[in-house]
Amino acid sequence: MSTWIDVCDKDEIDEEDVIRFDHDGKSYAIYRSPEDSFHATDGHCTHENVHLADGLVMDDIIECPKHNGRFNYKTGQAKGAPVCVNLKTYAVKVDGGRVFIQVG
C-alpha cells in the first residue's frame, strides 16, 4: 500500500534547492527545480552515507556535498564517477500549497 505523506508547505523549499525530510525511520531529499516542479529521492548518497540535502542543486542535478558525485534528481540517474548506483526516486504531488511524497 502506497501512501501520500505530507512533507511541507511548497514555499518552505526555495527554487533550485533541496531540503531534508525524515519519515518513519527513513530520510528523503525533497527538491524544487528551477522550473518550479517538485521531486523526491532517497536522502543519502549511494556512494557514502552523506545527506544530499547538504549538497548543491544546479538545474536538474544534485551534487553530493562530500565527493561531488552527481545525480539527476528528477530521474535518480547517477552521472558518473565517483557515483555509479542510481538514486531511488519517489512520486511527488502538490495539493493545496502542500508538498506530498508517495512512499511504500
Next chain:
Amino acid sequence: MGDKGMVIVGAGEAGVRAAFALRERGYQGTVTLIGDEPHLPYERPPLSKGGEEAETVRAIVANERFAEAGITFLRGHRAISVDPARHALLLEAGETLSYERLLLATGAAPRPFPGIGTSDRIHVLRTVEDASAIRRHMRGDGRLAILGGGFIGLELAAMGRKLGTAVTLFEAQPRVLMRGVPEKLALALQARHAAEGVELLCGVGIETIADGESGVTIGFADGRQIKVDALVVGIGAQPNTRLAAEAGLAIDNGIAVDRHLATSDRHIFAAGDCCSFPVTAYGGRRVRLESWRNAQEQGSVAAANMLGEAASFDAVPWFWSDQYDLTLQVAGLSDGATSTIGRTLSPEAEILFHLDADGRLLAASGLGPGGAVARDIRLAEMLIARGTRPDRAALADPSVKLKSLL
C-alpha cells in the same frame, strides 16, 4: 594508438580512476594497472577518513569491475624502472611491459622522523597494515602519542578518542594546521580536541625518540622526557618520485607536470599526490596536493590526455577533513589574501572568505557539524574559479545565498 596499451603505476585513487576513465572514453587497447600492495585498491589513508568504528578499510572498486571493464590489475607488483626511449616499464618480477602511454600515480609516503624507523610501537599511517597496527594500540588502555598536528594526526587523535584511548598530540608549530587552514578555524578544532580529552601540546620541539620494549621515550628540547605506549609519526608526506627521477623526468617538489598533466616526457603522465602542477586559477603557481578529489580529477584528466586530447587540469584545490562530528572544508589557496570575511551559519558553523587586495576571492574555509558548510564552500569554489570579486557585505550575510553571487 598502437597495441602496446596503457600502463598505470599506482593503484590508489588517481590510478584506478584513470584506468576506468580510459574505458569510459572508449579506449579499446590493453589497460594495465600496477599496485605494489597485495590488496585490492582502497581509500588512503585508511582509519583516518570514514570513521565508523567497524570500518577500517574501504575498497575503491569491487574486484569484479576490473574484469568487467577489461582492466588487467597486477597487485603485489613493484615497478623497478622506466626506459623512456623504449617505452618500457620493468617490474620486479622480471617482466617488462611496453606502453603507448604511461601514467605515474605513485602517491606519497609518510615523512619519517630523522633517524627513526617504524616498529611494533612506532608507526606511520599510509597502508592497511599501518592502520591495523595503530588500531591495536587504540584498543588497549595505554597512551598513544601522535607527532604532528596535521590532518593525519588530528583525524587519528579523534579516532583514538572515539575508541577511548588516551591521546597526546605534539605539534612543533604554535598551533595545529599551520599550513592552509586559518588560525580561527584551527583554534576551534584545537578546542574541540581538548574538550574530547586529547592532550594537545603545541610549540614543543622533540629532540629524541627512543624505542624500547616497554614503550617509546620522547625527549623534548627543554630536557623533559615522557614515555608512551605507542607513537604515530604524522609529520607530512613526500612524493614518490624515484621511478620518475631515475627515468630522467623533471622533478620539482614531485614529478613536474604541465597543465595537461604531461611530464617532461610527452608519453608519460603523472597524477595525484606524486606530482606538482601549475594551478591555472592562481597564475600558474606550482603546487602539489594530497587530497581525494585532486587524485580523482587528475586521474580523469590524465586518462583523457593519454588518449590524445589536450584537456587542461584547472580545478580549484579543495579538500575536507572529518574530526568527531565536525567537517572542515577548504577551497582555494589563501596565500596572498589581504582580508578575511566571516559568515556565521550557526553557532557551530562558520565560513571564512579570503580575498586579495583587489577584492578577488582566493579561498574559503569552513568548519561545522556534518555537511553544514559543504554547500557554501562548493559555491565559493565556483566563485573562485570564475575570478569573482564578490560583494563583501553579501559574503558576510548568511541570509544572502552565495548562489546569487555566481
